[in-house]
Each structure stands twice: as C-alpha cells, then as structure tokens.
Amino acid sequence: MVETTVRVENLKKWFPVRMGFFGSLVSRRELFVHAVDGISFEVKKGEIFGLAGESGSGKTTTGRVVLRLTDPTSGKILFRDKDITRLRERQLKPFRQKMQMVFQDPYESLNPRMTIFDIVSEPLRIRGGLSSKEIEDKVYTTLAGVELIPPEEFITRFPHELSGGQRQRAGVARALTLEPEFIVADEPVSMLDVSIRAEVLNLMVDLREKLQVSFLYITHDLALARHTCDKIAIMYLGKIMEGGPIEELIFEPLHPYTQALIAAVPVPDPSSERIDVKVKGEIPSPVNPPSGCRFHTRCQCYIGDICRTVEPQLIETGKDHFVACHLYGNSKQPPRKAGGD
DSSP: OOOEEEEEEEEEEEEEOOOOHHHHHHOOSOOEEEEEEEEEEEEETTOEEEEEOSTTSSHHHHHHHHTTSSOOSEEEEEETTEEOTTOOHHHHHHHHTTEEEEOSOTTTSSOTTSOHHHHHHHHHHHHOOOOHHHHHHHHHHHHHHTTOOSGGGTTTOOGGGSOHHHHHHHHHHHHHTTOOSEEEEESTTTTSOHHHHHHHHHHHHHHHHHHOOEEEEEESOHHHHHHHOSEEEEEETTEEEEEEEHHHHHHSOOSHHHHHHHHTSOOSOTTSOOOOOOOOSOOOOTTSOOSSSTTTTTOSSOOOHHHHHSOOOOEEEETTEEEOOGGGGOTTSOOOOTTOO
C-alpha cells in the first residue's frame, strides 16, 4: 500500500473583505472571500496530484495554505500523518525543509541581486549544519540534477542573465536542495514559452520517478495536466467538483463543469467530433457564492430545486473517481453528457 504524504481534510480559507467608510455604513455584517471552502484530498508518495480550474477558483490559495505560507481558517493538514494545521512557526521549522514550493513567476521569485549559487544555497545556509565545501558540492549536484549543465557556467550568473526556462530550473533547484518530500508547483510553466514548457514538465516527472517526490501541481491547462499528473481534482469557487485518475477524468468527465473545461481545450484535428458544452455567464463572486451547487447559476444541463438549495457532496462513482453533482446522487435520473438532448 502506497503511503500518503499529504492529506487535507475539510480545509477552509476565508479572507475578510475590507470595506471603505461608506461600505461599512451600508452593511454592518462582516464579509469574507470564500477562497477555499471545505475541500479534502490526499497526495500519495511519488504522485503528481493536479489541481485545476478557472482563475479565482482557489487553486493557488490551496497550495499556499497546505504549505502553511498562509494560515487556514479551519480544517486539517496532515503531513505524514502529523497534523501541522495549528503548529507555531518554531514547531513548523522541521517540516519546512520537507515541504517546498516552485512559484509561478520565475522572473519575480528569484532575487535579482543574488547569483544563482547564492539563491540555490540559501536554504542550506538557513538550515545550517553543513560546511562551505558541502554546500558547494550540494549546489553543483542539484544544478546538474535540474539540467543546468555544466553548473560552473551558471553559479556566477544573475537571474536576468538566464532564459525563462533556466530561471524556472533554478527555482526548482532551490526547492530541491533540502531534499523535500512534497513540492507545490504553482503553474510553473504558465509564463514560459510553449517551446520549453515540455522540458520543465518532463523535469518534474523525472524528479518524481528518481527521488519519489510528491507534487501538488496547480494548473488551468488540462492538456498539460494530462501530460503530467496521475490524479486531478477540479475546483470551482473554492469547492472540488470532481476528482479522479487523470485519464478517466479526461475521457469520462461526469460533472458539467469538468465537461465544459475539457470541451474548451483546443484539438489539432479539425475532423474530430466535439461535444459543444456551453457555460453561461461569469464566475460568481466568492464573497457571496451561490447557494446549493455553486455551479448551478452557469449550468445548462441539470437545473432543479435541489441544485439551487442543497449543496452536493462528493460521491464515488468508480474506483477513486468522485463527483459532486446531484445527478449522480439521484438514482431516478440517468446520467447524461453535458450538451446532450
């Protein structure tokens, strides 16, 4: 049985809304942005678990909260069965080196005044316990591991002297120096040229296979997720709508929102048959999310009183395949594809 590296249980993160003087006069009640609103999932050892959805669905906030870069409002975060949800910063320090993050923007996440050697070696210096020679050897080995070869050509350079792909590799190297067991990769290729995205993603897959590192891969691109992930969860307005093995979810999507996301992915074959899945309107405000199913205001497939009033729970429809839709919790109503008659 494969052990679980990270398990999240009913995780919530609400941000208070700051209102101006006139806004406070109009409304006396305190308002919150429901960025993450009660989600649960687990990431196995050596697994790449994807988290996908539109902008504003809560993906990045989830990643930051799981790493305790942002404190959760409620719920549990278990790292190797140890609850780290309410640990103080001093108590968190032993876990920091085992849980790292690769940020979205390689242009902003690296200090422009530091050389690549200083950037990659900084986590080792902060942790302490190594000699200068040991730190140097570790930096050289890590840079070679992320294919910044030969390391001698990169250690004295500054971030602006590297290409976008090289910068992101340096960011991955910084995360790997402490030999973490879990890495959150927040859209690590979204700001890179298409020609080098595959290189960075293949690097991530290779690291998973060689080092058995677990990844939480945050993305809005389901085509890239299929190339990279083992499992995936689809988020919408702070909730998980559907989750399961990546191939099954791509080819047999159950939730109308998942079907709409997949239908929006371009296909290079003009003769292929596509189901036209239309989503009406814009994503609602997370300050005042819709009652019942959060997708019901945009869903053109299954609208009924239960959709508007009762929040659907994730139910298992197949092996490790879960969906939060009233259609699959009602045996009287047969499943249908979105866009059907």
